[in-house]
Amino acid sequence: MTLRIVFLAFIVLPFTLFGLPVQLSIVALRLPFWQVLPAIFFKLVAFGLGLRVSLAGQPLAKGPVLIVANHIGWLDIVAVASKLPVSFVAKSEVARWPVIGTFARLHRTIFVDRTRRTDTRRTAAEMSARIAQDVPVLLFAEGTSGIGTHVLPFRSALMGAALQDGARIQPLAIAYTKISGLPLSRSERRQIAWIGDMGIGDNLGAILGSGPKDVVLAFGAPIPAQGDRKRNAQRAENTVRRMLNALNRCDPLPRDGEVV
Template sequence: MITWLRVGCAVIVISVVSLVLLPLQILCLRFDWKLRRYLPRYWHRIICYWLGIRIHVVGELERRRPLMLASNHASWLDILVLSAVADVAFIAKSEVRDWPIFGLFAQWQKSVFIEREQKRKTGNQVSEIAERMADGEIMVLFPEGTTSDGNRLLDVKSSLFGAAAAALPKTPDAVVHVQPVAVAYTRVHGVAMGRYYRPIAAWPGDIELVPHLKGIFACGAIDVDVCFGEAVDYRADTNRKEVSATVARRIRTMLASRLLGREIA
């Protein structure tokens, strides 16, 4: 009874906050006001609080710009968590735009949707990413290209770092900073989550969305660590595959460290 009462309160609060902030965000998008970059952070912080998601930040967000964050991807929760920590926009695959609920929210946060099968459109989208980073926006890339089970980092696709290279001509110092980020779901109700219970937070593609959403609402107490690693400087003479390998190695190390609860060299 108490659980469903809490869920009911969370739904009411989230609905009220959304009714207040979303029209303002849509207005900001219509006129391209810079406020559109900052409003999502407040909305996501409120959502995380009422979902019972407790965020622990390790390390610091890179202060230099242009900045691209490269993060592992276990769940739609990653978007809530990262947006609650920093003023960011996301690089997503085109299919996300058509998803119920999440597709709309992604558009309202002005995500860039990559049409991987249509090379001409991809070029325009990469240019948009480059221009927005050059203008000071922080873009988030999920280089795995899909969600995982939350226990590991899948293979990283080096081609997805092409946006960093495209931004170089638009930057004053001819460098883009790529910062690795690890999002690790570590505890549920204060108890170590472990591999068995991590699907509570993780959302691989074969899990139905509605039951997963119900589980998150009913759980009400998930701890997540957001780890910011050392940034990699991407320059004109940088090897994209080397950057990809370095970023992947740092994400894996941070992720394993937080999941295991100890430092890994």
């Protein structure tokens, strides 16, 4: 734990202090390489937190895509952003959080106010515009987080953002499979997951105090964004559930999530 704190304090913190004003200028000027500094930042943070992230399946490299995933905690963002240049969709409260809200805005996060039904249309339009720019958008489709043993029903309201010509929906299963090389127990999953009324300080302390954590990002076969959004949400949910169950059991992935 001490070595991780030293790494975060003397490597990640100086990089952050240097990179924040640069990233602020890049985002303000709408320059196309806005994802470069965040990618380096999240790789450093992932290393500092002991995350060992691997990919399974093939993420779409080109074309408009909405990625829909299960959600376990804020570590998901670090794991995904350390490997993929995506824009996240997050609840509006995140924008008001100290420090984290600033980071989220500089990463061009799309915020949604879940207390206002009318905000769904605005958020979907922003997602659609970002997708049309060939920037992958990632939606945690459950609308909440769990401990990583199962998948909750996917909400379809925002998935209509992908319903445009040529767009595709790609299911993503996020699975924390091992700590210190051993399969996770249920109690260890609660050290990683951010659930209930757990404070971020307690969660961060548990993460820093645990051994190296293996995380698998498993991509399913893309789904054409055509037809009914509820049907698309159900298809994506079924794919993510099959892949997550397989990864948790250390079984081979189903045909729509083959390991590469």
